[in-house]
Amino acid sequence: MKALVAREYGPLDQLELTEVPRPVPGQGQVLVRTEAAAVNPVDLVLVTGGMRDALPVSHPFVPGVDVSGVVEAVGSGVDRFAVGDPVIAWTGVPSGAFAEYALVRADDSAVVRPAALDARRAAALPTGALTASALLDEAKPRAGSTLLVVGAAGGLGSYAVQLAKRAGATVFATGREDDLDYLTRLGADGVLDYRGENVAERVREWVPGGVDAVIDVALAGPDLATSAAAARPGGVLVSPRGGPAEFDCGVTAVYTGTTTPSGRLAELARAAAAHELHIEISAQYPFAEARQALLDFAGQHVRGKVVITF
Template sequence: MKALVARSYGPLEELSTVDLPTPVPGPGQLLVRMEAAALNAVDKVLVTGAMRDAIPVTHPFVPGVDISGTVEAVGTAVTRFRPGDPVIAWNSVASGALAEYALINDAPSAARRPAELTPAQGAALPTGALTAAALLELVDAPQGSGVLIVGAAGGVGSYTVQLAKQAGLTVVATGRAGDEAFLSGLGAHHVLDYRAVDIVEETRRLLPGGADVVIDLANAGPGLAATAAAARPGGRLVSPLGGPPSFDREVTALYGGTRATEGRLAALAAQAAKGELSIPIDSSYPFAEARQALIDFGARHVQGKITVTF
């Protein structure tokens, strides 16, 4: 099979398309013939080695965790899928999405792709929507709460805005000047251009007393203290990137990441199939241009997801 491969840690420009043996599904695994993949920030850091201490990879390494395709073969003990099934998955196996075939687990991280969704739409859903749902579950904010979403136009943010709106929260979303219509269309009540205004000050003006919850998808580590200042005393800040255990002010820090609980991916896909959840695709590249897709993903502003089709 053809695969986009990193032979060692290094810049994205060193990725190359090579022939690799098609993987064979082991017990509890499915072999998926890829129809589309979607890109995530983690793909880049695993290629460059920026996170090699926390998440080392083995080489040759095929990047990509968002999978959409057709089940080609199943290993023993697979109960949920049969060959021929359309499937989407957030991959948790060391077999990347940017290849003609990928292995996934027969697990809640995989779901049948509804007929209403194109392969690219299916690929653009798992990481973004599962992460958004997991972060909102972590904060468990009651209806009517005010939430500031920092980094709202990206792959996770564009789902977080929609699911927060569905949960009855008042959404203040940050993006660039050109994101206003996009973010309002997803359900944001207020859109702030993070490059033009002080988002803490503006949030405090829009949500008097401060946000009940800040979901920061852009900053990490000590940088989170700045956005935590937009939360009211007793409020919460949640991040998928990690940071200090607490802040000077009375704001609780919560850290979490992508999680596929039983049935959640299928439920999100069903919502999308009914048109209740929008799948924002910024742009799509053919597999032959997958390396360029990853380079562009890091270099320009994106509304939602970038997909790669096979």
């Protein structure tokens, strides 16, 4: 099969589309014929070796953690999926989605794709929506609560804004000027340009004491203390980036990442299929241009997700 392969840790331009053996599903695994795969920041660092101590990979390495496609073969002990099922999956760090066939685990990280959700949008769901949900589990948005999303127009942030609104919170969101109308369309009650405004000061014009929770999903982003300053004393900052356990302003911090609680990916897929959850795809590349997709993702402004189609 053809796959996008990194032969060693190094720059993204080393990636090449080449022939590799088709994987064979082991116990509890499913082999998926890939229809679409989405690009995430983790793909870049796994290729370059930016997190090689925490997340080592073995080479040759095929990146890609978000995949949708059709079950081609099932391993032993798998009764949740059958050959021919359309599926959506998060592979986790083993990766492998940027290939004509990908291995996925037959557990809560994979679900049958609803008929009303096309493969392209489905691929753009797992990492972004699952991680946004995990962050919101800690931020606990609810009716009457206030929440700020920093980095709201990106892959995680776009879902975080929508899911927090669905939970009943009043949601504020930061983005660049060109993205502010988009963030309003996602449901944000107040939007601000992080490049032109002091975020904490502006948020306090809306909520004088500070918001109950801040979700910071900015890629490299501001110092987390700058984001925490928008929250009230006793409030919480939640982020997939690591940092201090608490800030001088009296805000505590929780750091978490992608999780796959039972039933969650199925519920997110159902909501997306029902158009209750919008999936924003800003760019789409054919598999033949997969390397360019990663190069562009690394170097250009992205709204929502970037998807590779097969």
